[in-house]
Amino acid sequence: MGKSEVKLLQYCQFHKRRAILNRSYTILNILAILVILYYRARAIIMFLVHKNYGSVSYYVIPWVLMFGSEVIVSFLWMMKQSMYWRPVTRTVFPENLPEDEQLPGIDVFICTADPKKEPTLSVMNTVISAMSLDYPAHKLSVYVSDDGGAAITLHAIKEAWVFATWWLPFCKSFNIKPICPQAYFENHLQDISSQTTDFIQHRNIIKEKYEIFKQRVRNWKGRRDIDEKSNVQDHPATVQVSHPFFIAYGFVFISSRLKHLCEELVAGGSVNAWLNEQRLAMIKGVTCYAYAALECVMAVIGLRQEASFIPTNKAGEEDKSKWYQIGKYDFRTSNMFLVPIVGAVILNVTSFVGGVVTVVIADHPSLSFDALFAQLLLSLYLLIISIPVIEGMLLRKDNACVPLSNTLISTMLSFFLLTLGYMYFILFC
Numbered sequence: 001m002g003k004s005e006v007k008l009l010q011y012c013q014f015h016k017r018r019a020i021l022n023r024s025y026t027i028l029n030i031l032a033i034l035v036i037l038y039y040r041a042r043a044i045i046m047f048l049v050h051k052n053y054g055s056v057s058y059y060v061i062p063w064v065l066m067f068g069s070e071v072i073v074s075f076l077w078m079m080k081q082s083m084y085w086r087p088v089t090r091t092v093f094p095e096n097l098p099e100d101e102q103l104p105g106i107d108v109f110i111c112t113a114d115p116k117k118e119p120t121l122s123v124m125n126t127v128i129s130a131m132s133l134d135y136p137a138h139k140l141s142v143y144v145s146d147d148g149g150a151a152i153t154l155h156a157i158k159e160a161w162v163f164a165t166w167w168l169p170f171c172k173s174f175n176i177k178p179i180c181p182q183a184y185f186e187n188h189l190q191d192i193s194s195q196t197t198d199f200i201q202h203r204n205i206i207k208e209k210y211e212i213f214k215q216r217v218r219n220w221k222g223r224r225d226i227d228e229k230s231n232v233q234d235h236p237a238t239v240q241v242s243h244p245f246f247i248a249y250g251f252v253f254i255s256s257r258l259k260h261l262c263e264e265l266v267a268g269g270s271v272n273a274w275l276n277e278q279r280l281a282m283i284k285g286v287t288c289y290a291y292a293a294l295e296c297v298m299a300v301i302g303l304r305q306e307a308s309f310i311p312t313n314k315a316g317e318e319d320k321s322k323w324y325q326i327g328k329y330d331f332r333t334s335n336m337f338l339v340p341i342v343g344a345v346i347l348n349v350t351s352f353v354g355g356v357v358t359v360v361i362a363d364h365p366s367l368s369f370d371a372l373f374a375q376l377l378l379s380l381y382l383l384i385i386s387i388p389v390i391e392g393m394l395l396r397k398d399n400a401c402v403p404l405s406n407t408l409i410s411t412m413l414s415f416f417l418l419t420l421g422y423m424y425f426i427l428f429c
Contacts, residue, residue: 342410
């Protein structure tokens with residue numbers, strides 16, 4: 001007998017043209033980054049050697065901080081280039097999968113820590129989704145790890161198991177997509193009028209069971225307070241246009257944005273989706289990344305025993321998903337996260353307006369349009385990215401807008417930072 005035919009489960013295709021473009025961009029970007037780092041390091045070293053390097057003296061502290069930031073960002077960027085160096089796409093052949101008995105067993109771990117910041121109902125929807133995977137039931141195990149040890153998680157798991165006895169057969173019988181019940185029932189674009197009577201009857205029953213499941217979880221949460229003593233932290237968790245070095249800065253900034261835009265469009269996205277990703281990157285930069293860096297610094301200097309993992313609030317309610325579906329930002333979150341976002345926007349708007357006014361009324365070469373073009377361009381870009389936040393502060397009057405109290409706190413904080421910057425400039429300029 002001849003050898004049995006080997007059936008492919010996936011086919012990997014290497015994209016040569018895309019690889020050439022990506023590698024050319026990577027090499028040019030590396031050269032530009034080296035020019036930038038050389039420019040920063042040379043200025044700092046000359047100041048340290050001569051002690052008084054002209055007007056650079058009052059730039060040293062900011063330049064050291066910026067140099068350190070650029071080194072870190074460049075390193076992180078380099079770590080991501082491997083997947084662009086050899087771009088591939090994979091085509092899968094699920095029809096060639098072996099029989100159920102030959103498939104390996106898989107374990108799905110779902111972690112949670114604080115039911116106040118991670119809504120229990122959303123976690124349970126994730127659990128039910130994992131249980132609904134198209135995989136042999138006897139080879140699929142789902143585990144939930146609650147580091148906070150909240151009693152509501154245990155109760156909700158029991159309720160989720162009861163609802164899953166209805167949901168799983170429904171998904172299997174009618175090939176339901178998506179398999180997350182919350183996402184399925186919140187999909188307002190569904191057209192069930194063309195479905196069979198049997199499907200509509202089953203769907204109505206399952207929806208009723210889901211509403212009962214949600215109500216039981218919420219009612220139990222209302223009757224029993226979450227243990228405040230649960231430990232949810234118990235695991236580690238300025239360049240002028242006329243300056244020749246501006247070319248390197250301009251190339252890195254513009255090329256990175258254009259490359260991201262091209263990737264978004266090639267993947268079937270839109271300019272609006274690209275803008276939203278840019279906004280999310282800015283939001284993460286002034287919130288989670290900033291707080292994580294602060295945690296690590298505090299741990300290094302001994303103010304904390306170790307860096308800790310603190311879960312953030314997650315949008316899990318139906319009212320919040322409504323705003324997402326209509327393309328609006330929901331700003332109902334704690335001041336801990338909203339103040340840095342709004343404060344950064346206010347700082348940027350103030351800087352942009354001040355820069356424009358300075359260019360118009362000032363009569364000094366160092367404050368001319370040519371000297372401030374790069375700063376104004378960057379500030380204008382950030383202004384465009386910040387439009388949803390400005391809209392939430394000034395134009396929107398709904399319950400998901402930026403609260404007035406938060407705007408006032410952010411304004412005072414921004415004024416304080418601007419005052420410190422002005423005093424530093426006056427003292428050391």
